[in-house]
Amino acid sequence: MDHTLFSALLKNLLSVDVTDATDMDSSLYAFEKEYCFSIKMQPMFTSKALYYLLSSSKESMIYELIDQLGICLSFFTFDNRFYIIGPYVKEKYSELKTETVLAKNDESSSKSLAFKLYYTAFPIVYTEQITSVVNKCIISFSPTESEYSYRRLSGFIQDVSEEDDKTELSEKNYSEIYRRYDQEKQFLSMIRNGDTKNILSAFEKLSGPEALSDFSKETLNYYASGYGLAILKALSRKAAEESGLSVITIDEITQKYTQLSSATNNAELQTRYQIDMIVELTKAVHNHKLSLDKYSPPIQRVMEYINLHLGDHISNDDLAANASMSISHLSKVFKKETGGTMTEYIALMRCKKAAGLLKKTDLPVQEISSYVGYSDNNYFVKVFKKIYDLTPSEYRKTRIVSL
Template sequence: MTNEKTINLLKDMLDITLDLPLFYIEDIKNNLKEIEKYLPSLLTINKDYFNNFIDFIITTKEQNIYSITDSIFANYVVVCLDEINKNYILLGPYLLIADYKDLLSEYNQYDLTLDEINALKNYHKDLPILNKHKISNIVKIILKNIYTKNCKFKFIEKNNLFNLKSKESKTHRELISFIESDYLEKISATEYKLFFAIRQGDKLFASKCFDKLLPQTNINSNDFVNIRDYKNKLIYYNTLLKKAGELEGISTVHLQSLYNTNLDKIELSNDFNELYNLIFNMIVDYCDTISDHKLKYYSPLVKKAINHINLNLNNDLCVKDLADLFYVSPTYLARLFKKEVNSSIVEYINTQRIKQSTCLLKDRNLPIHQISQMVGISDYNYFSRLFKKYMNKTPSQYRKNNT
C-alpha cells in the first residue's frame, strides 16, 4: 500500500476538480480528538451522531467499499485500508440525487418544518452532485493509486444510518438547526452587501451586488448539470432575500408566498437568460415588499425623503437639499420627519450610514478610509468618531471582531 503523500495528492485533486472532500483517518480509536477537528462539522456537532458514525467506520472490513447515506440525505464512501491499525479513507459529503424535485420528494417523506426544509436546501446546494457510476470510478482510481496489487472490492450500501422518523432521537433536528444558525455567518462580503441592500429596499445597489455574485453566463442551456447548479444558486439567493424580509418584520405568510412563487419560476425555467433576469425581478419584489412594509405608516412626503436618503447615502445629504427636492420648507420637512420617524433627519442619515459601513467592513479588501467615503463621509476622523458613538468600538475593532 502506498503512503499518505499519495492520498494527500488525491485529496487535493478531488478538491480542485470536483469540490469533493477526501479524508485519511489513521489509528481511528486513538485519534478521535484530531479526527473531530477535520471531519465535516455536521458529523461532529452532535456527540451521539459522531460516535455512531465512528463506530460504523470501525466495523467496516477491508476490500469492501461502503456507500453511506446519512440522516440528512448526504452521502459518503468509507473504505477500510487496514483493519489492524484502524486506517480508513472517507469520501464526501456529496449528493447522489441530481434532480431537485426528487430531492424535494425525499424531504416530504419526513416530518420536517418548512424552516428545516429550507435549511436543508441551503446545505445541499453546496454539495457536489455525482451519480453512482462516477463515484464508483472515483473510488476505483483512488484504490488503484493506494494498492500496489490488484484487489477485488465489493460495494455495500448503507442507507440512512439514523432514521429521521425516529421519535427517540432528535439528532436530525439538531443537525438542521446547526445548518440554519450557521447560514448567515458563512455568506461572503458581497452577499452581505446584497443582504443589507435588500433590507434597505435599495434595488439599484442590490442589483449591482448580484451582478458581481452571479454574472450573466453564456453556458449552453442544454447542459443540465450547469443549469441545475445555476438554479440552485438562485434558490439560495431566493432564501437569502426571504431571510432579509424576515429580519425586517415582514409577514411570514406574505414572504412564503413570494418565496414559493420565485421557487416555481426557477424550477419551470430551463433558459439561462430567463433565469438571470428572474433574479432582478426577485430583487424588485423583495425590495418593494420591504419598503412598503417599513414605510406604510409614514406620510407620502416622509416616504419620499426616506427613500431618497437610503438610495443616496454615498452623496452629500442635508435637510435644505431634501426640502428643495420636494418643494417644501426645510423647517416643515424636519418637523414632520421628526414627528413620524422619531428621529431627526441628520440622526437618521448618520444611523443609516453607520449601518451601511458595518456591511462594507465585512469586506477586508476595502480600506476603512475608502468605506468612509463610500457612505458619504469624506472626513475619516469624523467617520471614526461617529462609528464609535453608534457601535461603541472603532471601525478597526469592529472589523477585527466581525470578519
C-alpha cells in the first residue's frame, strides 16, 4: 500500500494537515513543537500524551480530541500505521471565549493576540467530514475493511469558443482598462483614508454584476473571477498598511476571513467574507486615524507595544527601544503629545480591558486583575477606582459603559 498517497489524499480532501505518526519518537516531538500553543492548556498535544493515546488506540476506531481552547485533532490506525489529522477547529474565533479561558488559566492578556493568530491559522472542519472522508479513503485502499467507528475523548480538556477567445485590444479596450484602474485607485484610496461611508459602494463598482456588464470580454476583467478577488484582497491589505495601520492588526483581520472562506465552497458566501474583510479593514484604518494618527510614528509604536503587552511587565527600556529614543526623551515627547505619562496610559488601557471583561463575563475580579497585568489585586482596585471612580465590583453591578 502507498502510505504517502493515502496521507496526501486525506489532506487534499479535508484541507487539513495529516501526519503519519508511525515513527512516534520523531513525528510526535515535531507535532508538539509545531502545533502545541501551551502545554499547560493543551496537555494532550504533548508528544508524551499522544504517544500514550496512539499506543492505546484500537483498530477500526477514529478518535477525536478537543482541548479547552477549541483546538481539535483526530487519530486512527490503518494498515499498522498511525495517522493524526489536524489541528483544526469547529467554530469561528471568539475573543470573549479566549479571554475567559486565558484568565481562568492565569495567563496574561498579552497571549490573546498570539492565540488568535494561532487559532485562525487552522481550517474549520466538522466531525462528520473527518469520519466520512477517513472511511471512504480506507475503503478505497482496502475494500474489505469494516467501517470505522467514532469516539470522542473527553476529560482533557463555464466553456469558451474559438471565436470568443480572440482578444485583440483596441483603443476602446484600453480606455476600459484605464477606467477600471481609476475605479480601483479610488477604492484603495478609500481604504487608506478609512472611508467607511463609501467603501461598500466602491467595492460594488469594482465587482458587482452591473459593473461587470459595463465592460466587454476583451478587457480581461479579472474581477469576475475568484483570482481577481484574491488580488483585490492583497491590494486592500497594502492600502491599509500604507494608512499607517499596524501590520499585526491587518494580518489578524485578513487571516480570520481567510479561515472562514476556507470552510465553504459557496462562492456567494466567500464573496460575502471578502466584503466583510474589506469593511473591517477600513473600519480599523478609520479607528486608527481617530485614535493614533494625531501622534508621531514613535509614539504610535509605543502605544501599539503597550496594547500588545498589557498583561506583561512593561519596562521603560522596552518602550524606549520601540521608539528608538532615550527613556528621558521619550517621556517628554509622550507627555507633550498625549498630555499624560506612559504609566498613566498603561493603567488606562489595562483598566479599559478589565472594564470590558467586568461587563461581559462573570470572571472573578482577581482573575481579571492578573489577566490585565496586575498581580496585586488591591493595587488593581485602587488604580481602577481612580480611573472610573468605582471599584471593579461596583462597576460590574452598574454595568456602566466603559470609556
